[in-house]
Amino acid sequence: MSNILIIDDEKAIRKTLSEILSYEGYKIEEAGDGEEGLKKFKEKAYDVVLCDIKMPKLDGIEFLDKAREANPDVPVIMISGHGTIETAVEAVKKGAYDYISKPPDLNRLLITIRNAMDKNNLVTETKSLKRKVSRVEEMIGESAGIVKIKETIDKVAPTDARILVTGENGVGKELVARWVHEKSNRATAPLVEVNCAAIPSELIESELFGHEKGSFTSAVKQRIGKFEQAHGGTLFLDEIGDMSLSAQAKVLRALQEGKITRVGGDKDISVDVRVIAATNKDLLKEVDDKNFRLDLYHRLSVIIIHVPSLNDRREDIPLLVDKFLADICADYGIPKKGIEKDALEGLKQHNWTGNIRELRNVVERLIILSGKTIIPDDVHAYVVPKR
């Protein structure tokens, strides 16, 4: 059911509007002045607000300013009495959705409210859609670590330099690779991703280089590998530290000569591919342990971008929480929930594993289990400390 907040100092007007709108199936709350209205507005998500212009304490225009500051997406319809039409027009210029005159004309009132709700739904929907169609998720963060990464991306993206992205699980390594591709001259060609840890070692070569029909038992037809698929574009080799030594030798050749051979084939195929690799391992230690080829390491690590763990850039946590609140609430089709300062501080100080997916899950959990505003008790109750 849609929620409407009516703010008017005249009890009779509130009563009339409230009766009409309740009859139409809306859930109504009332406030007797702008101050009380603003308090309610901040505590709860309304679909539409009806607000008188002339009121004691905080008047309608002041309310409008403050309400738009708190949540610009909620449409505010001004109720204009005798002599305040000009102010109402002014209010519309300042962002009020529309105005209606006192005494309210029933039809106009209902149509205006319905239109305002439709617009509100559209705004939420558009935001959610925009995010879904945008090619790469925004990289959130103002910490020194993230600022440096963004600067590096801007510098290296237009070159064909190979990049090694390092960092713990889920810190945003893939996002870095996506942005490098997006900002490169290869952006219109494909970005092809291979998770080297997820593919059994006996299949990785066929995955990367393709195979000819009949080259091994399950090779029932010819297959184009990821190197060829990424021709003209970028190949993102995730978890490169888990690649078998024999696949490493072939990747090295592909990088040295710009050529590959399909498994079971004898033809050299030229490929023009920029490689970005990522790992959560210490590759030089893997080299010491004879699990990783030093020559391949040098080929891959022309540029090294290290993505710091969330615990090393806590100042980004409020920004990430705000983004996740907006994204998840938009996906659920509900107004964005608020979070109290101390609750946010609790999240900021929490001992995270460093994985941003964990933070996102926590925000989603808080959205589902908390009231309209997330309070410190919610954080205590629902954010489980790290083992």
Ligand SMILES: Nc1ncnc2c1ncn2[C@@H]1O[C@H](COP(=O)(O)OP(=O)(O)OP(=O)(O)O)[C@@H](O)[C@H]1O
């Ligand atoms: N700076 C950021 N701003 C916003 N979202 C981010 C940021 N960094 C990471 N994310 C999001 O967190 C999630 C994990 O990021 P990503 O997959 O890039 O990490 P990863 O280090 O490649 O993970 P893995 O180690 O599992 O391969 C993704 O949904 C990503 O969009």
